Amino acid sequence: MATDYYGVLGLAQGATDQDIKRAYRRLARDLHPDVNPDPEAKDRFQEVSRAYEALTDPEKRRIVDLGGDPFDSGAGAGAGFGGAGFGGLGDIMDAFFGGAAARGPRSRTRAGRDALIPVELELDETVFGVTKEITVDTAVLCETCAGAGTAPGTHVATCGTCSGRGEVQSVQRGFLGQVVSSRPCPTCSGTGQVIPEPCPKCAGDGRVRARRSISVKVPAGVEDGMRIRLTGQGEVGPGGGPAGDLYVEVHERPHDVFTRDGVDLHCRVTLPMTSAALGTTLNLKTLDGEEELDIRPGTQSGSVLTLRAHGAPRLRATGRGNLLVHVEVQTPTRLDGEQEKLLRELAALRGEDRPDANREAQGGLFSRVRDVFNGR
Ligand SMILES: [Zn+2]
Ligand SMILES: [Zn+2]
Numbered sequence: 001m002a003t004d005y006y007g008v009l010g011l012a013q014g015a016t017d018q019d020i021k022r023a024y025r026r027l028a029r030d031l032h033p034d035v036n037p038d039p040e041a042k043d044r045f046q047e048v049s050r051a052y053e054a055l056t057d058p059e060k061r062r063i064v065d066l067g068g069d070p071f072d073s074g075a076g077a078g079a080g081f082g083g084a085g086f087g088g089l090g091d092i093m094d095a096f097f098g099g100a101a102a103r104g105p106r107s108r109t110r111a112g113r114d115a116l117i118p119v120e121l122e123l124d125e126t127v128f129g130v131t132k133e134i135t136v137d138t139a140v141l142c143e144t145c146a147g148a149g150t151a152p153g154t155h156v157a158t159c160g161t162c163s164g165r166g167e168v169q170s171v172q173r174g175f176l177g178q179v180v181s182s183r184p185c186p187t188c189s190g191t192g193q194v195i196p197e198p199c200p201k202c203a204g205d206g207r208v209r210a211r212r213s214i215s216v217k218v219p220a221g222v223e224d225g226m227r228i229r230l231t232g233q234g235e236v237g238p239g240g241g242p243a244g245d246l247y248v249e250v251h252e253r254p255h256d257v258f259t260r261d262g263v264d265l266h267c268r269v270t271l272p273m274t275s276a277a278l279g280t281t282l283n284l285k286t287l288d289g290e291e292e293l294d295i296r297p298g299t300q301s302g303s304v305l306t307l308r309a310h311g312a313p314r315l316r317a318t319g320r321g322n323l324l325v326h327v328e329v330q331t332p333t334r335l336d337g338e339q340e341k342l343l344r345e346l347a348a349l350r351g352e353d354r355p356d357a358n359r360e361a362q363g364g365l366f367s368r369v370r371d372v373f374n375g376r
Pocket of ligand 2: 161162163187191
């Protein structure tokens, strides 16, 4: 069951960005752990923050509006709050309360960014699911200094410019007397700390870029453009801060035979005129293997046969879509003498040797009317 993210914020689907922002702001003021010590309020705050994140990120909201859950993917299922977009509660406080939550020197350690990597998949892989090895190139924790940024055997030191306060004050004289203003310390970027001897491997950043291979479990039924979240597999932050998430974006390669429309697959078969008239059995290679397809006598060009449950699985429900087989009847060309004679005899037998233009026209009209009623 997908979470009702609109409901969590007390809104209905179709709410404007303004509504969402307002509803979130109102709830966050009551529920934020800094103002409400109740543990239940904390859980509720995380729920509300998640809903806010889901509805303010256009890609996530699209998934919500389609009845899905942007945080629920095979690999990232059950992942907690703290995903894309927010570095944590502090960031949310900064966004809504003008940074009032941040006091004193800021941490040298900051949360890392999310990373996005595309993965090319074949149709049978998106339909049935697959485990893929992918190579990612992200910032990882520096092993030499374990993220501290200091050379082995050395330590961070208190910044001499700001004495560790992280900000410097300046005094200006004006009409109204002295104005004292403070700004982040330029020497330590507001952290209150300096690294006298940076780690030779990461130059003090606490992280290095590295290429690594990870295995991604792609759930059955994913579609082109969907993203699988791998919690904590993104970029490690400055100062060895906690890693962001890694999003693996599914790119489905076009298939030679099948085209996909959501959970349904479509393909086309061509039939000789005689088989369409007399009926036959075709062997059709589906993604599930070879299937016998019964062509009833008198099958028309353009008719569609349905192989139930031979499409893609529904990602957040049970069952599978269908395989729709579009039949195209081929009119024979390059008839030899005997074939032409036979066809002429057949035409004469059926009274079709001199088609009545008016009747044909009427037939055409009727079939158009029928098409309209069938919504074609
Ligand atoms: Zn290092
Ligand atoms: Zn400083």
